[in-house]
Structure formats: structure tokens, C-alpha cells
Amino acid sequence: MNYADQEAYMRECLSLAAQAIGDTSPNPLVGAVIIKNDKIIGKGYHHKSGEPHAEVEAINNCNESVEGATLFCNLEPCCHTNKKTPPCAQFLVEKKIAEVYIGMLDPNPAVAGSGVELLKSQGIKVHVGILEDQARELNKVFIKNMASSLPYVHVKWAQSLNGVFASYPDQDRLMLSNNDSLVYGHKLRKKYDAIMIGRETLNLDNPRLNIRYVDNQSMKNPLKVIIGDYEMMNKESTLLKSERAMTVIVTSSKYEKLIHDNVLFSDAQSIKEIFQALKTKFGIQSLLIEGGMKLINSVLSENLADEISVLVSPEIKQGKVFKLEQNLNQYKAQSKTLGNNVVFEYRKI
Amino acid sequence: MNYADQEAYMRECLSLAAQAIGDTSPNPLVGAVIIKNDKIIGKGYHHKSGEPHAEVEAINNCNESVEGATLFCNLEPCCHTNKKTPPCAQFLVEKKIAEVYIGMLDPNPAVAGSGVELLKSQGIKVHVGILEDQARELNKVFIKNMASSLPYVHVKWAQSLNGVFASYPDQDRLMLSNNDSLVYGHKLRKKYDAIMIGRETLNLDNPRLNIRYVDNQSMKNPLKVIIGDYEMMNKESTLLKSERAMTVIVTSSKYEKLIHDNVLFSDAQSIKEIFQALKTKFGIQSLLIEGGMKLINSVLSENLADEISVLVSPEIKQGKVFKLEQNLNQYKAQSKTLGNNVVFEYRKI
Numbered sequence: 001m002n003y004a005d006q007e008a009y010m011r012e013c014l015s016l017a018a019q020a021i022g023d024t025s026p027n028p029l030v031g032a033v034i035i036k037n038d039k040i041i042g043k044g045y046h047h048k049s050g051e052p053h054a055e056v057e058a059i060n061n062c063n064e065s066v067e068g069a070t071l072f073c074n075l076e077p078c079c080h081t082n083k084k085t086p087p088c089a090q091f092l093v094e095k096k097i098a099e100v101y102i103g104m105l106d107p108n109p110a111v112a113g114s115g116v117e118l119l120k121s122q123g124i125k126v127h128v129g130i131l132e133d134q135a136r137e138l139n140k141v142f143i144k145n146m147a148s149s150l151p152y153v154h155v156k157w158a159q160s161l162n163g164v165f166a167s168y169p170d171q172d173r174l175m176l177s178n179n180d181s182l183v184y185g186h187k188l189r190k191k192y193d194a195i196m197i198g199r200e201t202l203n204l205d206n207p208r209l210n211i212r213y214v215d216n217q218s219m220k221n222p223l224k225v226i227i228g229d230y231e232m233m234n235k236e237s238t239l240l241k242s243e244r245a246m247t248v249i250v251t252s253s254k255y256e257k258l259i260h261d262n263v264l265f266s267d268a269q270s271i272k273e274i275f276q277a278l279k280t281k282f283g284i285q286s287l288l289i290e291g292g293m294k295l296i297n298s299v300l301s302e303n304l305a306d307e308i309s310v311l312v313s314p315e316i317k318q319g320k321v322f323k324l325e326q327n328l329n330q331y332k333a334q335s336k337t338l339g340n341n342v343v344f345e346y347r348k349i
Numbered sequence: 350m351n352y353a354d355q356e357a358y359m360r361e362c363l364s365l366a367a368q369a370i371g372d373t374s375p376n377p378l379v380g381a382v383i384i385k386n387d388k389i390i391g392k393g394y395h396h397k398s399g400e401p402h403a404e405v406e407a408i409n410n411c412n413e414s415v416e417g418a419t420l421f422c423n424l425e426p427c428c429h430t431n432k433k434t435p436p437c438a439q440f441l442v443e444k445k446i447a448e449v450y451i452g453m454l455d456p457n458p459a460v461a462g463s464g465v466e467l468l469k470s471q472g473i474k475v476h477v478g479i480l481e482d483q484a485r486e487l488n489k490v491f492i493k494n495m496a497s498s499l500p501y502v503h504v505k506w507a508q509s510l511n512g513v514f515a516s517y518p519d520q521d522r523l524m525l526s527n528n529d530s531l532v533y534g535h536k537l538r539k540k541y542d543a544i545m546i547g548r549e550t551l552n553l554d555n556p557r558l559n560i561r562y563v564d565n566q567s568m569k570n571p572l573k574v575i576i577g578d579y580e581m582m583n584k585e586s587t588l589l590k591s592e593r594a595m596t597v598i599v600t601s602s603k604y605e606k607l608i609h610d611n612v613l614f615s616d617a618q619s620i621k622e623i624f625q626a627l628k629t630k631f632g633i634q635s636l637l638i639e640g641g642m643k644l645i646n647s648v649l650s651e652n653l654a655d656e657i658s659v660l661v662s663p664e665i666k667q668g669k670v671f672k673l674e675q676n677l678n679q680y681k682a683q684s685k686t687l688g689n690n691v692v693f694e695y696r697k698i
Contacts, residue, residue: 161677161693162512162671162672163512310510312510312691314677314693314695315676315677316676316677317676323511324665327665327666328510333689334689335686335688335690337684337691340682342693344510344689
């Protein structure tokens with residue numbers, strides 16, 4: 001098969017996989033297509049943890065025998081058995097798939113090449129590294145989580161041209177965000193397991209931290225995390241009243257007698273330990289930090305952000321100017337327009 | 350002729366005219382094409398004040414007779430005689446041009462429709478308003494100057510994400526501007542008659558205010574204007590030493606005995622009066638204000654800017670934060686990317 005066809009099929013896998021962005025945690029995003037006689041005879045993707053893997057869905061979606069067919073898949077087929085679904089590599093062998101094209105090896109130490117080994121040992125031809133950069137980009141959250149005790153962390157804020165921090169109340173939001181910026185912000189929310197804010201932002205803005213303005217077919221409602229002194233949190237806020245079941249409170253252990261569910265007691269000085277605990281205790285593999293300034297400065301000063309998005313509007317506003325204590329030299333930046341707003345997107349170098 | 354052809358020929362005029370951007374002051378930008386038997390038989394544009402008008406150049410560039418031909422021109426042909434070149438409308442009549450398509454009427458009160466009248470009175474068919482918006486945009490400086498005692502004013506500054514003002518010294522410029530931003534800034538310089546800075550910027554940055562990084566075939570070297578207390582200006586700066594002949598000093602009349610050439614003595618409190626005097630005395634019809642903050646705030650507080658360009662880099666810098674005393678509500682903004690920098694462009698509503 002020539003390179004152009006290989007890449008075209010792999011692009012189809014990536015685009016299938018991307019349909020489940022935000023829905024598969026803690027699993028990776030995977031898409032698969034089955035090719036026979038130069039035609040796609042089946043497609044599939046992993047929709048959500050506990051549901052079939054992409055390879056299985058693609059094979060099951062075929063209306064003809066897959067014997068001798070070629071499978072494309074952006075991630076190495078799994079071969080480990082300590083999980084909700086049976087291993088895919090074995091399934092491909094059983095179904096007599098003849099050739100497999102893979103975007104990237106599975107960074108999961110339980111797989112990490114042994115899926116490929118199993119396929120090869122059964123006489124299946126295997127090619128690894130088709131559109132590998134794109135495959136890695138798509139599963140950046142999964143890769144980080146496999147390699148680290150920390151979740152993948154994305155910091156986001158919006159500011160006016162003169163650095164005045166945007167807050168959430170509807171009247172302010174309307175002043176600072178155009179529709180493209182709102183869509184951008186809610187697309188981010190859809191991607192992450194949880195959204196975290198500080199106590200002052202809770203009280204000042206009373207945000208809902210849900211997903212609006214974008215397609216949310218899976219009805220995802222991300223976890224919300226509030227950090228700060230519990231006593232000072234506004235108990236009448238939306239998150240602590242109607243959304244309490246989806247809200248984790250991170251606060252001092254001195255409130256152990258007051259709070260019983262969805263709470264992480266921590267007297268740690270470092271945000272790093274808190275992020276690790278949020279991952280261990282609540283399975284949070286990806287975290288969007290939406291403010292305020294104090295929390296953002298803590299996260300950045302501990303060098304914990306994998307990505308940063310700063311939305312800038314062309315307005316001059318009166319208000320508190322956001323003072324960042326760090327430079328951002330350890331990040332590579334790019335810019336995009338969002339209507340007449342812009343976003344600077346930073347990735348850790 | 351159908352609309353698509355009319356617009357295609359007018360686009361050609363606009364693009365010819367635009368080749369002389371920055372070079373024609375105080376004249377407008379004008380391009381012309383001559384059509385015969387559905388083919389362009391001649392093109393021309395106005396290169397510079399004192400040189401032939403576009404219509405004349407286009408006709409002279411034809412290798413065949415223009416009798417019965419159609420002329421396209423983004424601005425109404427002139428009919429006034431108190432100027433360096435003979436009137437074009439009369440020339441078109443003499444050359445027996447049959448039909449004329451015009452982008453916009455000449456806002457010059459000495460023409461303003463009478464060019465069209467003259468053509469019509471001689472039996473030439475005339476159509477006005479082809480791509481008029483684009484024609485007006487191209488000649489916004491000329492239009493403003495015909496309607497106002499003020500020059501067209503464009504304010505530009507560059508800042509980091511956190512609002513720290515960029516200054517000129519090479520080391521700082523390199524930190525704050527990528528190549529696309531530099532090209533953007535020098536393209537602006539090429540468009541304007543003069544570039545103005547305040548005394549503090551002169552002393553701190555010692556800028557050259559010349560045109561680099563962009564095509565400058567006409568070798569344009571814009572006038573430079575420095576405003577402030579003469580005694581406090583750095584006499585060793587490039588502008589006051591090697592570029593003194595191209596530099597106008599705006600300062601208090603108490604220095605009348607010290608400075609003799611290229612000077613505007615003004616004790617006016619308002620920048621408006623100074624702009625008017627710069628236009629009257631030095632023929633400055635368009636002015637690019639490049640800083641510092643004090644001058645920019647004065648210009649904006651008197652509501653004198655027709656356009657504003659703010660370049661923003663994704664960096665966090667230590668330094669003086671630019672405090673704008675005005676909001677920019679009376680402007681319509683758009684944003685563009687310049688590599689990983691952005692520019693917000695504001696136009697007065």
C-alpha cells in the first residue's frame with residue numbers, strides 16, 4: 001500500500017477516534033478501519049470506558065468476512081487482560097486479519113510493544129508509526145497519565161487587552177467574550193475530566209462549569225473541583241448547592257467533621273500533591289484550571305501546566321489586572337483569531 | 350459589460366494604484382486601465398505628485414488608438430487646472446474615450462462630480478460606484494484630508510501579553526517582535542507621510558524611524574516628528590544628529606532662539622492644534638504615532654486617532670505596564686495573527 005493511502009486511512013482512524021474526545025477517560029481515544037480490496041469495509045471507535053475497543057467495533061461493523069483484511073488503528077492493539085474488555089490483539093488473530101497499520105505504540109507499560117509482538121508472532125504483518133505525531137497529539141492526555149503520577153493540566157484564562165481578568169457573571173462575560181471565545185472555552189471543558197477553580201472565583205462568579213455552546217451528545221457533565229478554605233466558600237453557590245454531587249472540595253483537614261463526601265482533605269503546601277491525590281482518589285486524569293489568579297499563579301509557579309490558553313479581547317477594561325508571577329519562557333506559543341478576539345496557546349517545550 | 354468584468358477591471362485599477370502606497374502624498378492613489386474589444390490595451394497608475402496621472406499614463410501606454418475605448422479608474426478624473434498636471438477629463442475627451450467606469454467621485458471640492466459632468470457633457474458614457482467601498486478604503490487618507498483640517502492619524506504600539514510596552518532598542522525589539530510583526534510595523538511606516546514620537550521615546554530608544562524589512566523601491570524616508578521639551582531631548586540621538594534634515598521638532602516657543610529649521614513652536618495645550626499646524630506647515634497629511642505612552646494617551650484622549658494597531662506578543666515581560674486612560678468603545682476592532690504574535694486593528698466607528 002502506498003504512503004498516501006496509508007495516511008488517508010490513518011487520518012480516518014484519527015477522525016473517528018476524535019468523535020469521543022472527552023468521553024473515554026481513563027481510556028485513550030482510538031479509531032479503527034478495516035480495508036479489503038482497497039475499500040473500507042468497516043469502521044469503529046472507542047466510545048467510552050467499558051464499551052468495546054475500536055478494533056472490535058470496526059470488525060463487528062463489517063458486513064463481510066475480515067479474513068485476510070488489513071486493519072488500521074491509531075494506537076497499538078491491546079494484549080493485557082486485567083481490564084473490562086478482552087484483549088484486541090488476540091481477537092485480530094482469531095479473525096485472521098492479515099496486516100495491521102498502527103499510529104503509535106501503546107504507552108501503557110502493560111502493552112508497550114507486546115501487542116505488536118503478539119500479532120507478529122502469529123504471522124500478521126505489522127507497520128508502526130503512520131501519522132505518529134498526530135496520533136500522539138490526539139492522545140496527549142493518555143500519554144501523560146501513563147508516564148506520570150500527575151494528571152494532564154490545562155490552564156485557561158480570559159483577559160482584556162490591558163490584562164484585566166475576565167470573570168464569569170453573565171454581564172461581564174458578555175462584555176469580554178464573543179461567541180467564538182465562548183465556544184472555544186466550552187470545547188475545552190468538554191475535553192477534560194474535571195474543571196478546577198479557587199474559592200474566590202466560586203464566591204465572586206458563582207460559575208456553573210458545565211458544557212454549553214458546543215455539541216455535547218454524550219451529555220458530559222465534568223467534575224468540578226473547588227480549592228480553598230471551606231468555611232469561606234459560598235454555600236449558596238450553584239456548585240455547592242445543586243451541583244454538589246459533581247463537585248469535589250479540596251480543603252483543610254480541620255473541616256473533616258463538616259464534610260463527608262466528595263472531599264479531599266489536604267494541608268499540603270504544594271499543588272502538585274493535590275493534583276496527584278485528585279488523580280488517585282477521583283480518577284481525574286485531565287484537569288482544566290479556570291482561575292482565579294491565585295490558583296493559576298500557584299499552578300504555573302510549580303510548573304504543572306502542560307498547556308495554557310489565554311483569550312484576549314480587544315477591549316480596555318477597568319478592574320484588577322492579572323499579574324502573572326512567572327514568565328512563560330518554558331512554553332512554545334502560537335496564536336489564533338476567535339472573531340475579533342484572539343487566543344494564545346502555549347505548550348510546554 | 351457585465352458586473353463581473355466591471356469588478357475585475359476595477360480590481361486591476363485598485364491593485365495598480367496600490368503599488369504607489371506611501372509615495373503619492375498629497376495626491377490620491379489612482380490606477381487606470383483601458384479596454385478595447387474586451388482586452389486591456391493599456392494600464393497606468395499615479396506614481397508620485399508631479400508625475401502623470403493614472404489616466405494619462407494608461408493612455409500613453411497603449412500601443413493602439415484609444416478612440417472608442419473604455420477607461421476604468423478608481424477615482425473620478427480631475428477637471429481642475431490649478432495644479433501641477435493638466436486636467437484628465439479634458440484629455441479623455443480629446444482622445445475620444447467612449448465610456449468611463451469610476452470607483453468613487455473625487456472628494457476634492459474642486460472636482461467632486463464636475464469631472465463626471467464634463468465627460469457626460471461631451472457624450473462620454475459614465476458609470477460611478479464600481480467597488481466603491483474598496484476605492485474609499487484605498488484612499489482613506491486622501492478622503493480624510495479633503496474633509497478635515499487634520500491629517501489622518503494612526504496610533505501603533507506593541508506590548509507583551511501582560512501589557513508591558515515594547516521599546517525600540519534592538520535587544521528589546523528582538524524579544525518582543527517576531528519577523529511578521531516587524532514587517533507589519535514597517536509596512537505601516539511606508540504608508541505614512543510622517544512618524545511621530547515623544548521626547549522620552551527619543552531618549553530611551555534612540556529609534557531611526559526609517560523603513561526596513563519591506564520593499565521600499567521608492568527609497569521613501571518618512572519625515573520624523575519629535576514632540577517635547579527641546580532642552581531635554583538627547584542631541585546625540587540619531588534623529589537629532591544624522592537625520593536632523595528629515596526631523597521636525599515640536600517644542601515650546603521659549604526655544605525660538607535655539608532652533609531655526611524644521612521646527613514647530615507651539616505652546617498649545619491640545620495635540621489637535623499641533624496636528625493642524627503640522628499639516629499646514631509641513632504638508633503632513635498622514636501621521637503614524639509610535640509612542641510613548643504619554644503621547645498616545647494624549648492623542649486618544651483628544652479622540653484624534655483614525656486607526657489604532659496594537660501588536661501583542663505571547664510573552665510575559667517585566668517592565669512598565671501601558672496604562673491606557675481611554676476605553677476603545679468608539680472603535681470597531683478586528684484581530685489578525687502575525688506568526689505567534691497578534692495585532693488588534695481598530696477603526697473609528
